[in-house]
Amino acid sequence: MTLDVKPKKRLFIGLLVFTCLILFVFIFLLWYVPMVGLKNIHPSFPLFYTSILAVFAVLMLSGGLLLVFTIFMGKDIFLSQKLRGIVAKVLFPFMILMGRLVGVSRERVQQSFIELNNHLVLSNHHRTRPNKLLILLPHCIQDFDCQVKITGNIRNCKGCGKCEIKDLIELSDQYQVKIAVATGGTLARRIIVDNRPEAIVAVACELDLTSGIQDTYPIPVIGILNERPNGPCINTKVDIQKVKQAMLDFLDPHAS
Numbered sequence: 406m407t408l409d410v411k412p413k414k415r416l417f418i419g420l421l422v423f424t425c426l427i428l429f430v431f432i433f434l435l436w437y438v439p440m441v442g443l444k445n446i447h448p449s450f451p452l453f454y455t456s457i458l459a460v461f462a463v464l465m466l467s468g469g470l471l472l473v474f475t476i477f478m479g480k481d482i483f484l485s486q487k488l489r490g491i492v493a494k495v496l497f498p499f500m501i502l503m504g505r506l507v508g509v510s511r512e513r514v515q516q517s518f519i520e521l522n523n524h525l526v527l528s529n530h531h532r533t534r535p536n537k538l539l540i541l542l543p544h545c546i547q548d549f550d551c552q553v554k555i556t557g558n559i560r561n562c563k564g565c566g567k568c569e570i571k572d573l574i575e576l577s578d579q580y581q582v583k584i585a586v587a588t589g590g591t592l593a594r595r596i597i598v599d600n601r602p603e604a605i606v607a608v609a610c611e612l613d614l615t616s617g618i619q620d621t622y623p624i625p626v627i628g629i630l631n632e633r634p635n636g637p638c639i640n641t642k643v644d645i646q647k648v649k650q651a652m653l654d655f656l657d658p659h660a661s
């Protein structure tokens with residue numbers, strides 16, 4: 406997978422810069438307003454208070470710069486694993502809020518987050534053995550009229566070829582990788598607990614991918630958006646080549 410800075414990621418970075426600017430103004434006000442009052446309580450309080458706010462501002466600035474450099478350079482400079490957690494748990498909810506403020510839809514921010522997450526995962530060069538890699542698929546990829554129950558055991562698929570489940574099973578067989586189908590977040594969590602993967606290639610819509618990436622942290626997840634030519638949640642598709650590339654990005658070429 407190429408580590409280029411695509412427009413979707415730029416959206417997240419833009420919102421991040423905007424958030425930083427707002428936070429700096431906020432920190433300034435937090436510093437300026439109580440300064441007069443603190444002086445009256447004790448002469449050393451203003452210095453103490455300024456130091457705390459300065460440390461916070463420096464941490465925020467260094468974190469933001471580290472994130473931007475990691476994205477642009479495409480490699481793990483420092484703490485990219487931790488950065489991924491901060492992006493997923495802290496920054497993403499902020500970015501949704503900021504996006505709403507400047508008129509960017511939730512879906513676009515989610516797409517941007519997924520790309521940014523993939524980028525950070527790739528920067529970190531996570532490698533694992535095939536039996537520790539899981540391909541997790543949404544149920545809506547199965548042909549709507551298919552009577553076979555593949556949740557619980559995807560191997561029930563008869564391989565008729567009406568949907569991409571057949572190709573995805575073949576891909577998992579070729580590389581000896583685990584594969585499963587989930588109908589929602591609860592089942593996805595159970596599959597992850599049962600299989601204990603060290604890395605996941607997940608296919609889903611924006612909403613399920615973002616919540617999945619957040620929930621499964623620190624397990625590295627490469628998220629691939631499904632295609633929805635028939636509308637959401639019915640007969641969805643996925644680019645098999647993207648799934649294969651994501652798998653290869655995770656697989657250790659030297660592992661037996």
Ligand code: SF4
Nearest residue numbers: 551562563565566568
């Ligand atoms: S490929 Fe498998 S899951 Fe898809 S329609 Fe055929 S039997 Fe059903």
